[in-house]
Amino acid sequence: MSLLSIREVRKSFGSNVVLDRFSLEVEAGECVVLIGASGSGKSTLLRCVNLLETVDDGVIELDGYDITDPRVDADGVRSGIGIVFQAYNLFPHLTVLDNVTLAPIRVHGVPRDVARTRGLEMLDRVGLAAKATARPDELSGGQQQRAAIARALVNSPKLMLLDEVTSALDPELVGEVLDLLRELKTDGMTMLLCTHEMAFARDVADQVCFLDNGRLLESGPPSQVLENPTEPRTQEFLRRIRL
Incomplete structure (x- = not known):
């Protein structure tokens, strides 16, 4: 199937x-x-x-x-399902880590500490662990898109x-x-x-x-x-x- x-x-x-x-x-x-x-x-x-x-x-x-x-x-x-658009759609007032963990915490009810641990793992996966506390406007376009992909991956989508x-x-x-x-x-x-x-x-x-x-x-x-x-x-x- x-x-x-x-x-x-x-x-x-x-x-x-x-x-x-x-x-x-x-x-x-x-x-x-x-x-x-x-x-x-x-x-x-x-x-x-x-x-x-x-x-x-x-x-x-x-x-x-x-x-x-x-x-x-x-x-x-x-x-x-993880979805990534051509526009990064990152919230400019949040850190990269907060962007990645927002949906798991607010929408899916994942405990904050669990979501942050998973979020850091995903940022490391896409090569952005060192940028976890940065704001999106401090990143290059490629880094912002990788952050958007990390956000899509954080829930372990099928x-x-x-x-x-x-x-x-x-x-x-x-x-x-x-x-x-x-x-x-x-x-x-x-x-x-x-x-x-x-x-x-x-x-x-x-x-x-x-x-x-x-x-x-x-x-x-x-x-x-x-x-x-x-x-x-x-x-x-x-x-x-x-x-």
Whole structure:
């Protein structure tokens, strides 16, 4: 059984259909990379998986549990999913450690000392233990994004969702974040991520999925989708992104 199963999901905003009968299976330990033009539905898909958006139709199952059931405990589901956006979304008035531990303490009721111990472990994991007492504006962009990843990891999620996490970074800072994602993949973390970093997708992804107008147009191993795509629309997209 797949860790994440997305079946015939439909999502629209008014008359704009953003996800059109979208289906995808993600196995435990897999890194699945979503590619496609802006507006193709990638970010909306991640938001639906994390229950930040409600699907209009279809089913999303996490570890065999239907998380699209309207009776579901959304906070309970989110505690098993880590999500990182392209904007760091760190609270500027809090220290890095307080940013990482805020949700476990306030939302999930984790005792403060337990949360802080776990938070320090995660900051050490992402190479930021020495910055625990710093404020976000004292960090580089790459360090802030790694802090955001530490915040997502602190609850030991089953699944990580990452939405263009390097797009807001200066080019010289992109590598340090991608190196961390490579380490997470090596450690067995299941990841579903959107990126325009084709070299990263080629090296790390188990599966690459090309989205077009809310549909999964083509999917397969990186060697097939990125090097020998069969769909003309995929070929066109890759030609443009490589220019």
